[in-house]
Amino acid sequence: AQSVTQPDIHITVSEGASLExxxxxxxxATPYLFWYVQSPGQGLQLLLKYFSGDTLVQGxxxxxxxxxxxxxxxxxxxxxxxxxxxxxxxxxxxxxxSDMRFGAGTxxxxxx
Amino acid sequence: DTGVxxxxxxxxxxxxxxxxxxCDPISEHNRLYxxxxxxxxxxxxxxxxxxxxxxxxxxxLSDRFSAERPKGSFSTLEIQRTEQGDSAMYLCASSWTGPxxEQFFGPGTxxxxx
Numbered sequence: 001a002q003s004v005t006q007p008d009i010h011i012t013v014s015e016g017a018s019l020e021x022x023x024x025x026x027x028x029a030t031p032y033l034f035w036y037v038q039s040p041g042q043g044l045q046l047l048l049k050y051f052s053g054d055t056l057v058q059g060x061x062x063x064x065x066x067x068x069x070x071x072x073x074x075x076x077x078x079x080x081x082x083x084x085x086x087x088x089x090x091x092x093x094x095x096x097x098s099d100m101r102f103g104a105g106t107x108x109x110x111x112x
Numbered sequence: 113d114t115g116v117x118x119x120x121x122x123x124x125x126x127x128x129x130x131x132x133x134x135c136d137p138i139s140e141h142n143r144l145y146x147x148x149x150x151x152x153x154x155x156x157x158x159x160x161x162x163x164x165x166x167x168x169x170x171x172x173l174s175d176r177f178s179a180e181r182p183k184g185s186f187s188t189l190e191i192q193r194t195e196q197g198d199s200a201m202y203l204c205a206s207s208w209t210g211p212x213x214e215q216f217f218g219p220g221t222x223x224x225x226x
Contacts, residue, residue, distance in 0.1 A: 036217075043115070043217035105153070
């Protein structure tokens with residue numbers, strides 16, 4: 001059965017520092033992988049997605065993620081965090097849209 | 113704004129009552145999804161439509177839940193005989209047809225069952 005694990009429930013980083021959010025998945029076939037961000041009172045917004053090809057994916061707002069098949073990971077990174085990045089981040093996996101499974105999320109706090 | 117809209121944004125009801133939520137997708141999208149999100153968890157898939165056809169339902173979706181998309185445009189999600197365990201955020205999303213197509217999410221309807 002497919003599943004997504006986000007090991008970090010809450011992460012705090014200082015503004016300007018680098019960020020890495022971890023995501024591990026379990027899926028029987030080649031997965032489609034996604035990162036979404038959810039701000040309070042806002043809908044989920046897609047940051048980036050991976051289907052095939054280059055394993056380093058660029059997204060919006062300066063985020064990137066790297067697919068590592070051998071580690072079943074799809075970690076999200078940003079070189080310099082801004083205060084506006086504080087939000088909840090969700091990793092998701094699926095091959096068909098209806099099969100999409102989300103992780104439990106990582107809440108990011110940004111210190112001034 | 114032509115994004116996904118949901119109504120109402122908040123609903124408080126008493127246990128045993130029926131509630132209905134509405135979702136208006138992005139107009140050119142033919143897929144529409146419903147998810148449920150509880151505190152501290154990611155969204156859980158409930159069901160999805162392609163045009164007016166309901167193509168899949170999660171095993172999480174009990175018989176008290178029913179969803180419709182009568183004309184392939186807006187959708188409704190009804191919960192009958194609500195229980196306290198139904199308290200959650202109900203999210204709607206829409207997309208084009210392919211699995212690689214981005215799902216655009218609405219702001220959600222927060223349901224509180226007293």
